[in-house]
Amino acid sequence: MSNLELRHPEEGLLLRYLDGELPGGKVRQIRGHLEACWQCRAQLEEIQAVVGECVRYRNNVLAPCLPPPPEPWRSLSFGLVDAELATESFFTRFARFLSFRQSPGLGWAVSAAVAVALCYVAVRQLRETPRVEAAVLLRKAEAAAQARPAGVKRLSIKTRTGQITRVAGVAYKPSPREAEIARLFDAAHYDWTDPLSARSYSSWREKLPHFQDAVASQPNSYDITTTTQDSELVSATLTLRTTDMQPVEGRFEFRNSDWVEMTELVDQQTNPASNVAGTTGGTPRQPGMPPGTLAVPVETTADSTVYSEELQVVAALHRLGADLGDPLEISRQGRQVLVSGTGIPPQRQQQIHGVLDRLPHVVVRFHDPAFPASATPAQSEPAARDAAGPDKATYPARIEERLGGRPQFERFSSSVLEWTDSAMTRAYALRRLAQQFPAAAESEMSAEDRLTLRRLAREHLAAFVKDLQRVDKTVTPVLTGMGNYAEIEARSESVSWQSATEDLLTSARRAETLLAVVLGVTPAENAAAGAPAQLLIALDQLSLRGGECQRLLADR
């Protein structure tokens, strides 16, 4: 009889025994001991009883008490994933193929077959590129739309016979002329509820048995054109604004030679672009738009009162910290500043009412969540594609070794990730501020408002720089020596702090992505070798960008 059989096994060992987590030899020893020992059998039963209690707790307490999903489950959009995968370069796919199925015996014949197949795939890839590109752009536009709070959209609709204005997203009785246009769209199975949206466009396009896509990249927008012979709508073009993938114009041509053009209208007072917290908002409301197609002139009157009121709202939200990712939208509605939010918890709603209700001309509206309340902005960087990469352990293992153990690495990693997240929140907030009050708007402001605006920007920047310095101080000593460290690029010369924030955010995103690779949060599949060294360079670059912003934000 072994020692183990004589001694009572510890509780942890019994739990692992019950969970089947012990090697075979130990299992036999413990089983032998249990057969002989009533005391340990009783202890085992107690553990089993607690396990049973946990299961009852899960089934009878957690399951019924947790709120059910707010919406019915949607089917999974496999098509979007397929489209995204299809945009990967052939070489990426081929490299993956080789990495999974390496076979040493490939001969000349196979090489020839591979070469032929390469040509075939290359041709096929080229032929399919516009279709894939269109699908990916539409998907991104849909994701960006989901991340924006739902709002009322005003459309200027032009046809061969005239022009009307329509409000999308609210129920009302359509005019006879609008009903006529709606019938055209209905006949083509194109959703008229919100015709100038990526979702409606995609939904129509995906139902077509045969179609061709063309994608034209303009300076400020992408034009996606789909043509088909299988629908009453034979050609449709959707223009997506590059900065935030928002559809800004559409042209629809029907089989009976009718055509419809639509553009989104911006309220005349809305000189500062409406801005959605947490999304990548964008510059002018209608970039690249032919002037003739707009029912409302793009050029709006400069009104410092408008900026002043919006700035007061932003400053009030800033005091609450509600400009750091809360899903709020600030827009103009006639004379009033409309602050709307979706999915804001009740307590937070009260706080926001508390600071905004006292301001003149401000209306606050909250809606029940019809989509993820705090969906993160659609981002293409791979930071979130985590988990399963084979390279995952490479950098973390080396860092762990340098730090002296796993617990040290975990502390290091969690601190650095926390500071990075905090810094990113500030970078986004700063960029939103810059978008809402561009340089031209700032020049129209009163001196007092300008000071307020810069104070807000400086506060975000100071918090950003503080977090960045923490990351830098913690990461640099550990990563130095893990790769070749090169000189950083020359700094960019931004003319305004507003444009400098864009560069700052771009650099911050790069640093965040590299950090995720180095800490093993993201598999390093697309990262070039030497991610630690690249990260150090990116941090230096970011430091310079921060300094540039600080210089530009200094009082004039």
Added chain:
Amino acid sequence: MSSFASDEQFVGLIRQEQTGTSIQDQVTRLFEEARDDVYRYLLTLGLYPPQAQEASQEVFLRLYATLRKGERIQNPRAWIFRVAHNLGIKIRTRQHSEEPFNPDVGGPSGAGTATPESELLERERMTRFHAAVQGLSEQQKRCLFLRLEGLRYPEIGSALGISASSVGEFLRRAMVRLKKVRDE
């Protein structure tokens, strides 16, 4: 023979879309089976219901993308929870200014209990148990919830970035604390 096999594999590569349908079926089946569990787990991580639902969908789309890339997943359920955990933590850390979701879990509904008295006792017992679960350390809770979802120690360790033996230790401590409540 080997060259034939390689050719076949290569043709398989360029015709991935044909195999996609069966992968779609598999993922759809898993989605229907496990989506509520994933959703619930994400709520326990502090995500709000709309976020948790969206993140649950995203997890299964990632599973699909991973399978389409030809990667092999030994235990899809463990993989799903691992990815759900990472995604959930990422979403939470992005919104650190917001309070985490904390549902009001008052106690069991009482369905299935024999008498009002036993119902009351059961409710009290489960309320105590809930308080004890809430009192566990974050790692103990994560290990416990993932174990309740059927993950093995190495799988939990992989999700949380700790070793399997640490998982065993966290679970042991959790069980000791919960046992005390049960014995009270």
